[in-house]
Amino acid sequence: MPTYGQFCPVAKTSELLCERWMPLVLRELMCGSARFGEIQRGVPLISPGLLTKRLRQLVLAGVAERTANGRDITYALTPAGWELYPIIEAMGVWGQRWARSRYGVDELDPSLLMWDMRRMLVPAGLAERPTVVEFRIRGGPPRKTRYWLVVEENAIDLCLVDPQRDVDLCVEAELRALTEVWMGDRTMAEAVADGTISLLGPPGLASRFPVWLGCHPVLGGVPSAVPT
Amino acid sequence: MPTYGQFCPVAKTSELLCERWMPLVLRELMCGSARFGEIQRGVPLISPGLLTKRLRQLVLAGVAERTANGRDITYALTPAGWELYPIIEAMGVWGQRWARSRYGVDELDPSLLMWDMRRMLVPAGLAERPTVVEFRIRGGPPRKTRYWLVVEENAIDLCLVDPQRDVDLCVEAELRALTEVWMGDRTMAEAVADGTISLLGPPGLASRFPVWLGCHPVLGGVPSAVPT
DNA sequence: CTGCATCCACTTTGATACTG
């Protein structure tokens, strides 16, 4: 690991934080991922070897802890790690205000989006009774058009294949529109109004859906500073 | 420049901010450096070519502006650039709390320290009449033992050679002690008490000196979280 | 001296395949 050779605390923090992928790995840990595979799902383009290395660096820096229960290995932030939250949050805010000028086509990824949304639904405590929400996504890769969120009392699952259960609500959406709603760039109502998203199901469920969905965890509805 | 291929704003900000040296270049711009050479003095280990590249990236990202008046080229942050301040500040705070466990010998650099302090004295509006403060630094590299701050009404100069003027105050200090006081790890009074720093000059001037000196700009006296 | 551009050795990263 390279250093900056300066006593400045900004340099010290940079040595840890400003290596490639590091903020995204931390974002995953802060958003509740604990396992290697969970982190990898949130940062799909990182190579396994590099993720291993980054996690080791975090442990070495006293920012994360690795716990092995048999073959069940989990990672968790230490207090020092949680104090990095303001930095990651500030990075999210800045990106939201200044860098969201049209997501490139390559960056619109249905799997990542669904995994992101699944994560947010957990704290939201979605349903009293089991609920199945189907997503049909247009305008994305042909292999990634259908997802199911199966919400039960204590668990929530993202399925990539039909779980063969009754669907309570079906969300038909353009990938771009769903991403923009998730990122807080547009409201669900706008997207429904112009037809880029449709909510098919009982009116009660459909109207509560946007509330469930919430939006991206580290962004508290941060407004954009650039005209859209 | 590599990207992360994610629509997450944290990823977007990382693409800009989490390249090597970038936070330090931004720190320099935020602390008032405007010229290539000034930035380089604050980040002495970056190579000129890489600094050029980083500055171009900042301009391209709309975070800095390059202004050429004849051969006088200056850089300044745009509004988008200034909004990165909370991130850099939070990085400084975290480093101050968690990463200052003993500066390595290699990181104690008298020139960098003096350049840092000179920068801080400008906003402090040091003196009514011209004042010369001499620094004699022990425990550092043999070539970097003497510095002079020449403070005049509108200008403040850091001299590496004797300016041949009457010295109003002489600061004799261990490099480590002066660095620690500057970083807010210790108070000047403590260092004076244990003899690692001596202030030689008229009592009035000597007593006002710690106030002039202030401490590191992005650190508002942030306390350490690790026992020293 | 400032503000770069270029070249080359070295390190880090990416992509893929493989293991307990």
Add this chain to the structure above:
DNA sequence: CAGTATCAAAGTGGATGCAG
């Protein structure tokens, strides 16, 4: 699932050169 191994590609550091 949680990594390890491998090798090509890309990024970085450092020296040098050069024009104004």
